[in-house]
Amino acid sequence: MSRFERKILFAIGLAVFLALGGSIFLAQGALRDVYAVGVNERFGAELVHGVEARRGQLMALREGSDQAADAVLWAIEAQLASSRSGRRLERPLGELLARYEMVQSIRVIDGAGQTVATVARSPDRRGDELRTTIRDRETGVGAQRFRIAVEVSVPERYFQRLQEAGEVADVYSRLQQQGASISDVYAWVFGVLAFLVILVAFLIGAIVSRRVTRRVTDLAEASRRVGAGDLTVALPTGARDEVAELTMAFNEMVHDLRDSRTRIEYLQRIGAWQDFARRLAHEIKNPLTPIQLAAQEMAETYEGEDEVFQKKLQQARAIIEEEVATLRRLVGEFSAFAKLPRADLSPSDLCELMHSIENSIPAVLEDVGHGVAAPVEVRLSCATEPIRVRMDPMMLKRGVDNIVRNAIQAVYGAHPNGGGRVLVHAYQSKGSGFVEVRDNGPGIDEEHWERVFDPYYTSKAEGTGLGLAIVKKVVLEHGGQVRLDRALEGGARFRIELPLMES
Ligand SMILES: Nc1ncnc2c1ncn2[C@@H]1O[C@H](COP(=O)(O)OP(=O)(O)O)[C@@H](O)[C@H]1O
Ligand SMILES: [Mg+2]
Structure with a gap:
């Protein structure tokens, strides 16, 4: 992995980590706050107190009803003792019923199982449901035995309320116990999500940065080769982006370098050829005049009578002069080439x-x-x-x-x-x-x-x-x-x- 790639990945990682880490921190804090507001110990304690108060109330009610029953039993015993029979009990029973609100009915039964007297409260006007218990006692008056049954009641709603309060307190205390673990669960879920997001970001980052960095390292490698004198390098430009622009500029530069190198090489070669042409022209040009003069002189100074020889001499002179003229032309071209100005x-x-x-x-x-x-x-x-x-x-x-x-x-x-x-x-x-x-x-x-x-x-x-x-x-x-x-x-x-x- 190149340094550039590592830097890109580090930047991506840091950005994702900061963003996610920050949000986890905030979310966890918010969760805790919500919990702290909704689920705290004082609330829990208050709820428990509430439950206890209700239970106390219920107990008091039941105790009250027991006492009422006792009082009623006691009063009836006394009445039975004084009247020695179950007769004329209806009136005092009615009074007792009126006095003790919790008492629903009173019944007196003699030894034979016959009901001697009974009173019952008419059904509750408020329609309250009642939970009733019967308290009874046997008592002897002289030889007679009586059984007294007192039905006392506590309104059902007190039981219900106690139960409800208990349930609420239970739920609350469970919530309270779970408070820490719930925010832990959230933190975990968040953590796993964050990890996945970081992983994906890293993967994408790695793919993207690898593509960019590979092209950059290719460029660096190509530059090294150009530096070493290899001007045949050409890189594929690929996608249209800054790196592609850079690559195109690089290719253009190499192309220009190649052009100017061939140019310089050619001009150097031409320079050498010009030197050669100058020497050649000089060497050829110098003997041309003496050759021409010698041929002329030979043809002109011959004074012999041999016609055939005379003719040959004239022919040779013409040939020499023609060839010398061609050579002169060539020499002219060579030296013109040699003197070619810039x-x-x-x-x-x-x-x-x-x-x-x-x-x-x-x-x-x-x-x-x-x-x-x-x-x-x-x-x-x-x-x-x-x-x-x-x-x-x-x-x-x-x-x-x-x-x-x-x-x-x-x-x-x-x-x-x-x-x-x-x-x-x-x-x-x-x-x-x-x-x-x-x-x-x-x-x-x-x-x-x-x-x-x-x-x-x-x-x-x-x-x-x-x-x-x-x-x-x-x-x-x-x-x-x-x-x-x-x-x-x-x-x-x-x-x-x-x-x-x-x-
Ligand atoms: N238009 C053309 N058609 C065919 N051959 C050509 C043409 N121009 C140049 N050449 C070839 O290139 C060679 C080099 O040309 P040049 O350098 O002018 O030298 P030169 O004309 O003295 O031969 C020629 O000899 C010829 O063979
Ligand atoms: Mg030519």
Whole structure:
């Protein structure tokens, strides 16, 4: 894992952790607060007190009812004792019933099981449900035995209330016990969720950052290779983002570096060839005059009568003079190549260049046709808009002239009786100005496309192979490029590309 990747992951982790950790902390705090408000010990204690109070109340009620029953029993015993019979008990029983509210009914039964007297309260007017108990006692009055049954009651609702209060207190105390564990459960659930979210965030982060960092490390690796001199590196740009922009800029830079390196290498090579041409010209040029003079002198100073020899002498002299003239021409070309000045650039218009080229075409046609204009159709055209480039018009004209001359020579060779065509066209496209020369001659095999620009590469008997070398040198010095491929017409297509001036 790269350092960059680790940093990205750390940042993601920190962000998720802070966000989730914060929310867990807050949520837990809030949960605890809610609990502390809703479930606290004082509430619990109050509830328990409430239950106890109710129980006490109920006990008191029951005690009251017991006492009432006792009192009633006692009063009836006394009554029975004084009257010695169960007669005339109805009245005192009614009074007792009226006095003790909790007493529901009183019944006196004699030894034979006969009811002696009974009173009962009429059903409760409030409709309260009652829980009743019967308290009875046997008592003897003289020889007679009586059983007294007193029915006392406590309203059912007191029992219910006690039960309800008990239940509430139970629930509450359970809640209270669970309080701590419930917030623990929430914390756990939250924790697990947080863990999952962090995991997912990490995974996504890892995938994204790996893709970014891999491209960045690729870039770093490619830069190292470029630093080590490998200019063939090109990286895939991939998705449209900043890294892609960086990669594109990098590729462009490598491309430019490669261009300028080939440019520099070519110009260095040309420099060496120029040195060679200068020496060659010098070595050849010096003996030419003595050779020519010697041949002249030999032919002129012969005073013998031998006609045949005289003729041979004149022939030799003509041949020597012709060859010397050819050598002179070659020497002239070599030294012109050797002295080729550097291009001196200034803002100009490619269309104007086309006009000056047009003017020199008739002379070239005549030269190629050895005194008679070669039957080749040369057409020049230019865009209506000026094509602004920085150039050395003299040098560039010389270059384009060389290309056009080659084209005329090629189509004249292929169509000596007419039908040869050469098209010269200037235009601009995508930030560059172009001069294109196409012909319908034999064209050039693709395997020679690089070599034709080398000095001394020629396929002609009297060629020097310097024409295209000069073209390439001039164009490179213009910061441009010259390319060769096949023309639509079947012949060769040369294209000079120059950077357009910023408007
Ligand atoms: N338009 C063309 N069609 C066919 N061959 C061409 C054309 N232009 C150049 N060449 C080839 O490229 C070679 C190099 O041309 P150049 O450098 O001008 O030297 P030279 O004209 O002295 O031969 C030529 O000899 C010829 O073989
Ligand atoms: Mg040539």
